[in-house]
Amino acid sequence: MTHPAEPTAPLILDGGALSLEDVLDVTQRRRRVTLSTAPEFRARIERGQRFLARLLKEDGVVYGVTTGYGDACTRPVAHQDIDDLPRQLYTFHGCGMGQILDIEAARAVVLVRLVSLCQGVSGVSFELLERLAWLLEHDVLPVIPEEGSVGASGDLTPLSYLAAVLCGEREVIDNGTRRPASDALAERGLAPYRLKPKEGLALMNGTAVMTALGCLAFARCAYLAQLSTRITALSVQALDGNPYHFDAELFAAKPHPGQQQVAARLRQDLHAPRTPRNSPRLQDRYSTRCAPHVIGVVEDALPWWRQFLTNELNSANDNPLIDAEAGKVMHGGHFYGGHVAFVMDSLKQAAANLADLLDRQLALLVDSRYNHGLPSNLSGASAERLALNHGYKAVQIGASAWTAEALKLTMPASVFSRSTECHNQDKVSMGTIAARDALRVLTLVEQVAAATLHAAVQGVELRSRLNDAGAVPERLAAFVDSVRRDVAPLAEDRAMDSDLNHLCGLIRRRHWRFYDA
Template identity: 85%
Template sequence: MTQTSAPSAPLRQGQPIILDGQPIGLEEVLAVAEQRRPVMLSAEPGFRARIDAGQQFLERLLEEEGVVYGVTTGYGDACTRAVAAEDIDLLPHQLFTFHGCGMGQALTVEASRAVVLVRLVSLCRGVSGVSFELLERLVWLLEHDVLPVIPEEGSVGASGDLTPLSYLAAVLCGEREVIDNGHHRLASEALAERGMTPYRLKPKEGLALMNGTAVMTALAALAFSRCEYLARLATRITALSVQALDGNPYHFDAELFAAKPHPGQQRIAARLRDDLHAPSTPRNSPRLQDRYSTRCAPHVIGVVEDALPWWREFLTNELNSANDNPLIDVEAGKVMHGGHFYGGHVAFVMDSMKQAAANLADLLDRQLALLVDSRYNHGLPSNLSGASAARLPLNHGYKAVQIGASAWTAEALKLTMPASVFSRSTECHNQDKVSMGTIAARDALRVLTLVEQVAAATLHAACQGVELRSQLQSATPTPQRLSDFVDQVRQQVAALEEDRALDRDLNHLCRLIHQRHWSLYDAG
């Protein structure tokens, strides 16, 4: 790897993630995406020997005039077309060149970091026939935070994320654009500035980089973290709503939930009991039954909580898989042609996640509708206005915020149609059954953004409702955990007294939610 003196790499906190072909977790993908941990290749000689063995095996095959898909043949339906020996070195360049047709918005820099890491993890398995130098180049991108600009549209999620991953391959070779210090610039300039020569892909390396599920898996890892946090936040917001509405906290009784033993649903009920200080059901509760958006909150949020373990299993397996084609078995001396690039597991997780997450938005939007409506909020001001009595006719509180939340919820619900059922036959009917996993992941991220917006709106209003409730003579004291949480929120956004535009407040809350700002509940 040719490198001269270069600008210093970005500083990162935390212990390095050492890649040696062993599994890593979704949280480690997130840590790299957020620049909280650096990445290093293992210095163990056995790791490098395993990587080198695959490339050396391919070189021997080529010397023996062996036929290897994508190395001595064309790609896809052109696999029966032999490539002349003198052109084999040109083939990887051709692959990323003709796939340079991505469209749409570019992935975020966090997503781009995750993509590089996920592809690197797969190649470190040692069965893709790539060189150790290629792995070093991928680590270099992360070290220097020089990331490919990856258009998000153009993958059908089988034969891998070919088009978006072509932008990773091209950047290594000094082509197309990178994100460098927050700005788009030519890859050739960013490499040259750091004394790094463009890479020359070896015979199978273009295919190994592009023929995998790295983009959908990276996006799914980011989506998983956001959805996991939203389930916890929706629980806390529900507790605030129950308190603000003077609701019945005994709907979350432990013996009641023992009768329907979904473990995630039970955890949500337990968190609500702890928030509301409602350990057991009294003989006669103050109000027998609240509306479903509070009473059934554990049943809605519990779907997410119960799905998280199997979502994690599917995504972790995909993250740590070798998912390009063909794969190399050095010990058996064979090249294995298959379809591990098919992203069906990721697609299924993302399609189910966006449905479960959109239901969180629907739940919180219904709670907000109760909070602002004086017919149902049990004594709170209309629209939760904090204005004085004299100023009340001029003020409209959260009226427009509830309209906005309803709009965001409707859009989230509209996007829940599964992408995985829309397989299209592509590439001259070679790719005649495809996963649409990347589209499903993009949909899920959009749904999660909308859910975060609804959560921000309902959180803002629920804190207002708790404070207004506490001012009523008949109010029961606010449980300490909820009071402390309202204080934490108030450090970020002020209460609504006279009407003001709330877009800055809501955007700020969305950023905090996206950053998982508040610590919510313990690991249990």
């Protein structure tokens, strides 16, 4: 497998705060991860484990270390069995189902769990941190089934696959190849790790999966907001629309910052700095006129989505936590993923609205009753071949289907709390399901964006050929040229799936740069 070139500066983990962009850099292999060599960092990690070991010698009671798990917390574990308890935890949680996380998501999960443990209050060994960093360095990643977490008491089932892989069990994706973890470790001369007391809980009893998926969803949604703005500008140009719907003074009257930013970007794209006394056409349909109001919801939500996810990323979220300085064990519920669940539920709703917006623009573009003189279905065929060719007719049907599916998935997952585990976990966040839903919605939005982008570029080119058409604004003309380097115009009908899949890949990789991105 060929990896992209990496910057010279690695990401050094020392318990300090990371950004969402740091996570993305690691997941996409733009940066290596190393643990800080500062003595104070290692000392902070080791203090927690030494305090825990001392407590065990003094016959202290620590949940999940000297007791059973969950509702079995009142059941003491014999001293001679304490070392076997972590393996029991990841073993009985090996019941994940469904599709497996892709490589990018798996890397994000490993990193996010490592960042949490680097806070120094989880009672783990420095060696465990080194093992997690080793997985990232060697691109040996746990095979993690998507399904099985209710998002409180942490992502127990999916994270059991991370714990098991460290111990040489289950499967890994080793530089792109799925194989037994034991083989991958043995090939590199690394003995399976034996989890120490509390380390099973520390690995599994946290929000790493939902947070990792949330970081990826955030980046994809932020990009889609900017792409939707550019596609809207193309649609306005293709439809010979009113570029003055985005007037600065108009938007000053409703001062949502993100909405104003979208309007400003549209003004830049359309070269429409100031509204004349009489606009060429009074009012366009809502899917173009109200685009800043739809896309602006995403732009205005991005800062607080970022805040919630960044706080979760940089938190210690297992249970119990170890305060070696104060000499106490703190039992709580930081594994509860309510903040991530709320971000993901709101994000998928806002993102689905982008699909609905773009789908409506596409419907206008292909309909000769509303597209102001463009060919029916934006067909690029010659006049004598128009009756035989159908242009974007089926693409618009597909976009409508993808939009409907995205909208269907916007039911908030966080309101579907279930009482589980003998009513110990009687209120749960559903954060991981919300994150998985959000990623599926984003995939559908990307498909709608690809379809509308393809059609809008065609529409701009067809508009420019009309006798009364003005010049295409410079920014849009340059963007159309860049798209045409990847997909050809639609003249005679052809199967469009390869074009759309290619565009979806470019969107997923955030190929084009927009505005201040």
